[in-house]
Amino acid sequence: TIRLIIALAIAALVLGSCVLPGTGTINVRNRLSGDRRITALYIYPAGSPDTVSEISSPMDYNDVHSEIGVEPGAWTVESIVDGGPDRTLEDVTVTEGTIDVIWIVDSDVE
Secondary structure, eight states, X not given: OXXXXXXXXXXXXXXXXXXXXXXXXXEEEEOOSTTOOEEEEEEEETTSXXXXXXXXXXXXXXXXXXXXXXOSEEEXXXXXXXXXXXXXXXXXXXXXXXXXXXXXXXXXXX
């Protein structure tokens, strides 16, 4: 019916943009050199660390994780590299209707 077609068109527009109304999106890409992998990824409101990784399998070079539906405000993106002590920390301010891209590169590793 026409209602179904309209509902599908609206869903395609919302999901196709990768940004839900009233929120933002954080895209994290592994750009570490060689065969270095992101083995844990944490995305949390600034000042309140999270202990549950956003990924269930390691991110190889050029892999992307998209966190959709992020509330506007200050956020921290933390990654663990190769399951060891190396990690990265990135701060991002999410605004409504935007996609923030975070590239994890060698110079980010602490």
